Amino acid sequence: xxxxxxxxITAQNVPSYSHPGDAGADLSSSEALTLAPGERATVGTGxxxxxxxxxxxxxxxxSGLAAKHGITIVNSPGTVDAGYRGxxxxxxxxxxxxxxxxxxxxxxxxxxxxxxxxxxxxxxVEKLPLSERGESGFGSTGLxxxxxx
Numbered sequence: 001x002x003x004x005x006x007x008x009i010t011a012q013n014v015p016s017y018s019h020p021g022d023a024g025a026d027l028s029s030s031e032a033l034t035l036a037p038g039e040r041a042t043v044g045t046g047x048x049x050x051x052x053x054x055x056x057x058x059x060x061x062x063s064g065l066a067a068k069h070g071i072t073i074v075n076s077p078g079t080v081d082a083g084y085r086g087x088x089x090x091x092x093x094x095x096x097x098x099x100x101x102x103x104x105x106x107x108x109x110x111x112x113x114x115x116x117x118x119x120x121x122x123x124x125v126e127k128l129p130l131s132e133r134g135e136s137g138f139g140s141t142g143l144x145x146x147x148x149x
Contacts, residue, residue, distance in 0.1 A: 012046035024111025070096035
C-alpha cells in the first residue's frame with residue numbers, strides 16, 4: 001500500500017484518485033472555456049493546498065486528453081512548492097491543428113502528484129568526474145537500440 005500524507009485543502013472540487021494505487025489525483029476545471037486550435041489558456045481549478053514541509057506537488061497532463069484531443073500542459077510538470085498557498089492553475093494547450101476543445105466546469109483537466117523532496121547541496125568543483133555518457137546529450141542515444149539510429 002502506498003504511503004499517505006495529509007494535505008490541507010480548500011477546494012470547490014476536492015482532487016480524487018480514479019483507481020486504487022493511482023499516483024495522480026485528478027484536478028477539475030473551475031471555469032468553462034473553449035480552446036481554439038493552437039490556443040493556450042490558464043485555467044483555474046478552485047484548489048489551494050498547504051503541503052507539509054519536505055513535499056512538492058507536480059501538475060501533469062492527463063494521458064487521455066493528450067492522446068484523444070491533443071490537450072497538454074505548457075509548463076509540465078508544474079511545480080507546487082510547500083510554501084505556496086494560492087489557487088492551482090493549469091496552463092493548457094490545444095495542440096490539435098483543426099479542432100477546438102470545450103472545457104466545462106468540473107471537467108478533469110490535469111493530475112496532481114504529491115511527492116517527498118530531497119534537496120541537493122551543490123558543491124562547486126573545477127572539473128566534473130568522467131562518466132560513461134560524458135557530455136552526450138539531446139538525441140545522443142538515438143531512436144532505437146540499433147547502433148546509430
